[in-house]
Every structure is written in structure tokens, then in C-alpha cells.
Amino acid sequence: EAQLVEESGGGVVRPGGSLRLSCAASGFPFKDYGMTWVRQVPGKGLEWVSGINWNGGETGYADSVKGRFTISRDNAKKSLYLQMSSLRVEDTALYFCARGGGTNLGDYVDAFDIWGQGAAVIVSS
Amino acid sequence: DIQMTQSPSTLSASVGERVTITCRASQSVNNWLAWYQQKPGEAPKLLIYKASSLESGVPSRFSGSGSGTYFTLTISGLQPEDFATYYCQQYQSYCSFGQGTKLEIK
Numbered sequence: 001e002a003q004l005v006e007e008s009g010g011g012v013v014r015p016g017g018s019l020r021l022s023c024a025a026s027g028f029p030f031k032d033y034g035m036t037w038v039r040q041v042p043g044k045g046l047e048w049v050s051g052i053n054w055n056g057g058e059t060g061y062a063d064s065v066k067g068r069f070t071i072s073r074d075n076a077k078k079s080l081y082l083q084m085s086s087l088r089v090e091d092t093a094l095y096f097c098a099r100g101g102g103t104n105l106g107d108y109v110d111a112f113d114i115w116g117q118g119a120a121v122i123v124s125s
Numbered sequence: 126d127i128q129m130t131q132s133p134s135t136l137s138a139s140v141g142e143r144v145t146i147t148c149r150a151s152q153s154v155n156n157w158l159a160w161y162q163q164k165p166g167e168a169p170k171l172l173i174y175k176a177s178s179l180e181s182g183v184p185s186r187f188s189g190s191g192s193g194t195y196f197t198l199t200i201s202g203l204q205p206e207d208f209a210t211y212y213c214q215q216y217q218s219y220c221s222f223g224q225g226t227k228l229e230i231k
Contacts, residue, residue, distance in 0.1 A: 036220070038169075046161075046169065046212055048220040060219055063126070096168055101159075103174055109216050111159035113180065115168035 002028040002114050010119030023080040023097030031075040034100035034108035037082050039093035051108025087123045094118040131223035137231040146226045148196045148213035157217040160198045164209045
């Protein structure tokens, strides 16, 4: 069964701090798929944060995180990462990793068919 | 950036009814449009991709239509498990989501 698990990285951090999220994939050929991060403030809507293509050669970021967040992947470890720096209170959210559904195989600009359970990030002084 | 606008924001309906949610894009997204269902405490679930293609395992009472800037999600014969929040998402240019439509029991 295809699965994504946000293994680590969520937590509480002060404004200006850093945090690294990790997402582990299993049950599918991770190296073939684009991957993305989507966040959701509790009780609010979904916001696309960042995406990466199958080999890491192409990445994209929402304007709200550009220059502060860095997405990466390790296909050998079947893992996706999000390095978050200069964190702000407004970055507080549940962060989901998700798989590009294969309409545009290998691309991160896609529908998202497999989602992790989410990692909570709280930015507070 | 492409802005996605859903309507209504909240929809009240009864089991067995047919309901339609609309999604408008600020510019053409061709048919690069997906629909998701999200229940409290859960991750979103993909229902429809490429505007009208049903994701594997999703009941046939869900259907999508539209192209360009106007799209609809229709649920024919609401079931108790369908009461949730629904989001549209464009993937023509990067990705962006609508603000969501909460489907409530009347």
C-alpha cells in the first residue's frame, strides 16, 4: 500500500527559528514521483507551500515562503524534506506531504493522490 | 498567481439529495483541476482529477465537469459519509486551492 509518513520535525519553535520536516515514503517507486508540501492552519483552508520534481532538478515555492523554506529529497532513502528558516507566527500550521498523482508523472505540479497524516508546526514566543 | 474561488462557502443538504459546488479560476486552467474531500482530523482525499476523471476507489456518485475557468463538483444521492469540506485545486500554473465548501447536514 502506498503510504507517506511525516516522521519528524514538527514541534514548537520561536519566531526566527528553524525546523526541518521529514516525510518517508513506502509502497511505491518514490523516485518516479513529484512531491509537495501543503499546509493548513487549524480550521482554515489548504495552502500549497512547495514542490519538487522526481529528481530534485526543479522546485517551486509559494511567495509566502520563498527565500525562507527549502524543499529537498533523497530518492535512495525514499524521503522528502522541508527545511524551514526565519519562521514566523503565521507559519503555524499542520504540514502535509503529498505525492503528485501521476497525471504529470514526475512533476510536482499535479493533483495529489497520496497524503501524509500531517506534522504540526507551532511558531510562538 | 491563479486565484480559485469556490461557492457556496457552506451548503446544507439532506441525505439523498443532489448537490453541486462550483469553482472559478481567475484565468484559464484548461482542465488541470482537482477536487478533494476533507473530514475533520484527516488529510484531504483526492476525488477528481483533470476536471472530470474519477480517482480510483471513489464512488460514482461523485462527478466533475468544466474547463477553462468554470468547474463543478456534483454529488448525486448524498450519503452520510459525504458530509465534509470540499476543495478545488488548480495545477495549470504551480498549485493553488479554493477556500473550501463545507457540506453540512440539513
